[in-house]
Amino acid sequence: MNEHPAPKRKASDYKSEVKPVWCPGCGDYHVLLSLTRMLAASGTPPEQVAVISGIGCSSRIPAYTNCYGFHGVHGRSLALAAGLKVARPDLTVLVMSGDGDGFSIGGNHFLHACRRNIDITYVVMDNQVYGMTKGQPSPTTDPEWDSALAPGGTGIRPFQPLVIALASGANFVARAFSGQPNETARIIHEAVMHPGFSFVQVMSPCVTFRPEQAAWKDAVHPAPVEATDDPARAARRIMTDDGFNIGVLYRGDRPVFDPHSGAEPVPLSALERSFAL
Amino acid sequence: MGRHEEKASFDAAGAAAVGERPRDSVCIAILGSGGAGALTTGGLLLEAAARRGLYGMMTRSVGPQIRGGEAAAFVRLATRPVACMADRFDAVIAIDWRRADRFADELALDAESLLIGDPGKPGDAAAAPVPESLARSGARVVDIAFADLAAAVPGGRENMVALGLAAGLVGIAAEELDGLIAKRLGAKGTAAVEASRAGCAQGLAAAAVLPVRFPLPRPEAEPGPRWRITGNQAAGLGAVQGGVRFAAAYPITPATEVLEWLAPALRRLGGTLVQAEDELASINMIIGASFGGVPALTATSGPGLALMVESLGLAVASEVPIVVVDVMRGGPSTGIPTKSEQSDLNIAVMGCHGDAPHVVVAPLSVGDCRLTTQWAVHLAETLQTVAVVLSDQFLGQSQAVIAPPEPEDFGTRRKVLPRTVEGYRRYELVGDSISPMALPGITGGQYTADGLTHGENALPSSRASDHRAQLDKRAAKLVQADYGAHWAEIEGEGDIAILCWGSLAGAAREAAERLAEAGAPVRLVALRLLAPLRTEALVEALGHRRVLVVEQSHSGQFLNYLRGSGALTGETRSLRRPGPLPIRPGEIAAAVQEWRRS
Structure with a gap:
C-alpha cells in the first residue's frame, strides 16, 4: 500500500450516500464501518482505492464506499482484482467477498490468488449461508444445518478457508468478528499494509437466516498467542482451536508477485524485426 | 433447404475446367x-x-x-x-x-x-x-x-x-x-x-531421378521486403500495435502461440502477461486491467470462449473495453483441438445472455490477423465494449511468407475523464452514447462498475426506464460507430457473388481470380466485421446478384445469421462443410460454374 500523509480524513469521507440493501442488524454494516475507518486511518485518498467484489449480500459493499469499485460476476472478484493490481500497482486494491462467492463458485481463484501472492487484500464476510438467494447452505455451513435445499443438513464437512489459505501460500492470514469494528479495522489495516496476498475471514452474522449466530458475540475471544511466521504451526493452531480465535494468525514473507520487467520499453519496430526475412 | 438452394458438392471436373494455374x-x-x-x-x-x-x-x-x-x-x-x-x-x-x-x-x-x-x-x-x-x-x-x-x-x-x-x-x-x-x-x-x-x-x-519435377521460376521482379509470420504471431503484433499492454492467458490449442508471442513482447514493451488459473480468471483479469485504464486482451479457443461468455456480458454491461482472440478449432466440446473450423460464429455473436451488443471481427488472411486485431483493439477502446476476433487454426498456426502487413493509424484513444470533476455520472446518456470513463486515481470520478442494470449514475437500478435507456445506449454506440471500409473486402463484378468471412477469404479470392481469368467473373464479398452486421451496406454490395454463401461449418451458421439479419434478399446457395477439411478454391469456382449451368 502506498502511504499518503496529506490531509486528515474521516471514515465518512469513504462512505457513499447509497443505502445498503442489507437486513437491519446484518453483520456486514459493521464490516463497512470497519472498512471506512481503516481507510481513514490509512489516509489513502478514496480515488486511489479500488474495492472489488463478486455477487452476494457482502459483494454489494463497493457502491457503499466512495472509492472506485467493481461489482463483477459471481466468484471472479479475485481474478478481476489481480488484473487491476498488476496493471495499476499504484492503487490499493481490496477484494470484498462472502463465503459462497469466495469459497464455492470462486474457490479455484482463492487457491491461485494465495499462490500467486499479488499485493492485494481479501476480506471474506463469512455468515455460513447464501443470504441473497434466501438461505441455502454454503461451503462453511455446519453439516447438520437444516434448509429447504438440504433437508436435514448437507452432511458435508465445512471448508476450512484459513487452513486452505495457509496451504496455498497466502502471505497473511487473520480472523475477525464484525461485531468488533475497531479490532476488525485494525486487522484489515494490517492486512493491507502487509506485502503480498492477505486474507481476512470476518465472521459476520446473518440475522435473517442464521439468527443463532447472534451468540457469536459471546463466543469470540482474542487469539491466545501471537501470530506465527510458520504456516504449519499456524495451520495446526487453526485446526485445533474453537473457531472463535480473533486476530492475526500468520504473517509470512514470501516474495510478492511482480511481472514487470522494469526495463526501458523498446519500440514496436524492434519486435517486427524478428519476422523479416 | 429451400428450392433455390442446395449444398454444392466438390466437382473435380468442374474445378479442372476452370483451370488451376500450373507451375x-x-x-x-x-x-x-x-x-x-x-x-x-x-x-x-x-x-x-x-x-x-x-x-x-x-x-x-x-x-x-x-x-x-x-x-x-x-x-x-x-x-x-x-x-x-x-x-x-x-x-x-x-x-x-x-x-x-x-x-x-x-x-x-x-x-x-x-x-x-x-x-x-x-x-x-x-x-x-x-x-x-x-x-x-x-x-x-x-x-x-x-x-x-x-x-x-x-x-x-x-x-x-x-x-x-x-x-x-x-x-x-x-x-x-x-x-x-x-x-x-x-x-x-x-x-x-x-x-x-x-x-x-x-x-x-x-x-534428379524423379519422373517429373515442378521447378518454380524466380519472380521476374525483385520482391520487396517479406516476412515469415504465423497468424497467431500477427494477432499478437496487432494487439500491441493497438495499444494492448496487459494480457491474461490460459493455455489452449491452437491459441497458445498468441500468448507465447505476447509474453516476452509485452515485457519488452513495458506491459505484462499473467498466466491465469483458467479462462474464467483470464477474462476477468483483463476486465480488471482495462478498468484500470490499460488496454487488455486474452486469446483462447472455443472451449475457453464458452467459459468466458458470462464475463463478456459483464464487460458489455459495465462498458469496459476488452479484446478476446478466439482461434477456432473443430467443435463442439473438445472437438478437434489441432484442426480448423469456422463454427464459433454463433457463440461469438450470440453467446451472451441478455441483449449484449458487441463487436465481432474476423481476419481475412494470415497477415490480416495484424490489422484485424489492431482494429479490434481500436473498436473496443473507442466504443468501450467487447471485441471478439474470430481467427482459426488455419490462420493462426500457418506460416506465411508475405509482404509485411501494414498497420493502420487508427488514432485509437479511449474517451477518458480528463481531470477532477464534480457530479460525475459514468453512464451518462450523451450524444454519441459513449460516456467518458473515469480511471482510478481521478478525483471525483469514483464509481462502481457493475454488471447489475444501472442508471446513468452507475448505481444499481431495476427500473424499466433505466434498463431501457442503458440498453439503448449500448446498442446505439455500436450502430453509430464509423467502421470505415474495413467492414468487408469487396472485389470484382459478375452475376454471382461469393460471400464468405474470415479465413475462407483466401480460397474465395483465388476462386474469383480464376473465374475472372476464365472470362466468368464474380463479385467477391469477404466480411471482416461480423457484428454489428452492416446489413444495408451488405445488401448494397451484393446487389441483385445470386449469392453463394461459403463457410466451414456443418449447420450453416453464417448462412442462418445472414438470413436472420435480412441481408440475403435474392437467390442463395450454400457451400459449406465442417472442418477440418478446407474448402478449396477449385470447389468454390466449380460451385459457381455449376450454378450458372443449371
Missing part, C-alpha cells in the same frame, strides 16, 4: 510419424523458397499426441502471394508411410501427383508401404530410400534428405539450401551443419 504454384505435403521432423522440414523448405524470392505458406496437420504422433506439413510455394492451399497436392513426400493413412482425407491427389516415400526394408520397424487410401488416387509412386540415403552420410537425418529432395523438386539449388542451413542450424555446431548439408545433397541428387 506458378506447387503444393507439397511432407509427412512423417513420430519425431521424423516433417514440420521442421516443411518450415525449412518454406524459408528456402522465400530466400529464392518466392512466396508461400505452410499449414500444419498433427494428431493429438504431444510427441511421437503423426505430423504433416502442407507447403504451398508460389511466385506470388497465396492465402490458401491449392486444390490438390503435386507431391507427397513421406519420410515414412507408417501413419500416412491418417492424412488421407486431407490429401487431395490425382494421377498427376507423386507419392514419394521410403517403404523401408522388410523386417524394419519403420517399414510400411504406401497406404491404399492414398494409392487409390492413381498417383505415381516413387520409392526413395530416405533411411539409406541418410545413413550414407555421417550424422545424416532422413528429414534433411527429404528437404533436399523437396528443394530439388521445386528447383531450389544446393547453395541456396546451404546458406539457410548455416543460419538455422549454426548454433548446433559445425558437425550438425555439415551433416545436414550432406543429407540435403543426397536428397537433391535423388530428386
Whole structure:
C-alpha cells in the first residue's frame, strides 16, 4: 500500500450516500464501518482505492464506499482484482467477498490468488449461508444445518478457508468478528499494509437466516498467542482451536508477485524485426 | 433447404475446367510419424523458397499426441502471394508411410501427383508401404530410400534428405539450401551443419531421378521486403500495435502461440502477461486491467470462449473495453483441438445472455490477423465494449511468407475523464452514447462498475426506464460507430457473388481470380466485421446478384445469421462443410460454374 500523509480524513469521507440493501442488524454494516475507518486511518485518498467484489449480500459493499469499485460476476472478484493490481500497482486494491462467492463458485481463484501472492487484500464476510438467494447452505455451513435445499443438513464437512489459505501460500492470514469494528479495522489495516496476498475471514452474522449466530458475540475471544511466521504451526493452531480465535494468525514473507520487467520499453519496430526475412 | 438452394458438392471436373494455374504454384505435403521432423522440414523448405524470392505458406496437420504422433506439413510455394492451399497436392513426400493413412482425407491427389516415400526394408520397424487410401488416387509412386540415403552420410537425418529432395523438386539449388542451413542450424555446431548439408545433397541428387519435377521460376521482379509470420504471431503484433499492454492467458490449442508471442513482447514493451488459473480468471483479469485504464486482451479457443461468455456480458454491461482472440478449432466440446473450423460464429455473436451488443471481427488472411486485431483493439477502446476476433487454426498456426502487413493509424484513444470533476455520472446518456470513463486515481470520478442494470449514475437500478435507456445506449454506440471500409473486402463484378468471412477469404479470392481469368467473373464479398452486421451496406454490395454463401461449418451458421439479419434478399446457395477439411478454391469456382449451368 502506498502511504499518503496529506490531509486528515474521516471514515465518512469513504462512505457513499447509497443505502445498503442489507437486513437491519446484518453483520456486514459493521464490516463497512470497519472498512471506512481503516481507510481513514490509512489516509489513502478514496480515488486511489479500488474495492472489488463478486455477487452476494457482502459483494454489494463497493457502491457503499466512495472509492472506485467493481461489482463483477459471481466468484471472479479475485481474478478481476489481480488484473487491476498488476496493471495499476499504484492503487490499493481490496477484494470484498462472502463465503459462497469466495469459497464455492470462486474457490479455484482463492487457491491461485494465495499462490500467486499479488499485493492485494481479501476480506471474506463469512455468515455460513447464501443470504441473497434466501438461505441455502454454503461451503462453511455446519453439516447438520437444516434448509429447504438440504433437508436435514448437507452432511458435508465445512471448508476450512484459513487452513486452505495457509496451504496455498497466502502471505497473511487473520480472523475477525464484525461485531468488533475497531479490532476488525485494525486487522484489515494490517492486512493491507502487509506485502503480498492477505486474507481476512470476518465472521459476520446473518440475522435473517442464521439468527443463532447472534451468540457469536459471546463466543469470540482474542487469539491466545501471537501470530506465527510458520504456516504449519499456524495451520495446526487453526485446526485445533474453537473457531472463535480473533486476530492475526500468520504473517509470512514470501516474495510478492511482480511481472514487470522494469526495463526501458523498446519500440514496436524492434519486435517486427524478428519476422523479416 | 429451400428450392433455390442446395449444398454444392466438390466437382473435380468442374474445378479442372476452370483451370488451376500450373507451375506458378506447387503444393507439397511432407509427412512423417513420430519425431521424423516433417514440420521442421516443411518450415525449412518454406524459408528456402522465400530466400529464392518466392512466396508461400505452410499449414500444419498433427494428431493429438504431444510427441511421437503423426505430423504433416502442407507447403504451398508460389511466385506470388497465396492465402490458401491449392486444390490438390503435386507431391507427397513421406519420410515414412507408417501413419500416412491418417492424412488421407486431407490429401487431395490425382494421377498427376507423386507419392514419394521410403517403404523401408522388410523386417524394419519403420517399414510400411504406401497406404491404399492414398494409392487409390492413381498417383505415381516413387520409392526413395530416405533411411539409406541418410545413413550414407555421417550424422545424416532422413528429414534433411527429404528437404533436399523437396528443394530439388521445386528447383531450389544446393547453395541456396546451404546458406539457410548455416543460419538455422549454426548454433548446433559445425558437425550438425555439415551433416545436414550432406543429407540435403543426397536428397537433391535423388530428386534428379524423379519422373517429373515442378521447378518454380524466380519472380521476374525483385520482391520487396517479406516476412515469415504465423497468424497467431500477427494477432499478437496487432494487439500491441493497438495499444494492448496487459494480457491474461490460459493455455489452449491452437491459441497458445498468441500468448507465447505476447509474453516476452509485452515485457519488452513495458506491459505484462499473467498466466491465469483458467479462462474464467483470464477474462476477468483483463476486465480488471482495462478498468484500470490499460488496454487488455486474452486469446483462447472455443472451449475457453464458452467459459468466458458470462464475463463478456459483464464487460458489455459495465462498458469496459476488452479484446478476446478466439482461434477456432473443430467443435463442439473438445472437438478437434489441432484442426480448423469456422463454427464459433454463433457463440461469438450470440453467446451472451441478455441483449449484449458487441463487436465481432474476423481476419481475412494470415497477415490480416495484424490489422484485424489492431482494429479490434481500436473498436473496443473507442466504443468501450467487447471485441471478439474470430481467427482459426488455419490462420493462426500457418506460416506465411508475405509482404509485411501494414498497420493502420487508427488514432485509437479511449474517451477518458480528463481531470477532477464534480457530479460525475459514468453512464451518462450523451450524444454519441459513449460516456467518458473515469480511471482510478481521478478525483471525483469514483464509481462502481457493475454488471447489475444501472442508471446513468452507475448505481444499481431495476427500473424499466433505466434498463431501457442503458440498453439503448449500448446498442446505439455500436450502430453509430464509423467502421470505415474495413467492414468487408469487396472485389470484382459478375452475376454471382461469393460471400464468405474470415479465413475462407483466401480460397474465395483465388476462386474469383480464376473465374475472372476464365472470362466468368464474380463479385467477391469477404466480411471482416461480423457484428454489428452492416446489413444495408451488405445488401448494397451484393446487389441483385445470386449469392453463394461459403463457410466451414456443418449447420450453416453464417448462412442462418445472414438470413436472420435480412441481408440475403435474392437467390442463395450454400457451400459449406465442417472442418477440418478446407474448402478449396477449385470447389468454390466449380460451385459457381455449376450454378450458372443449371
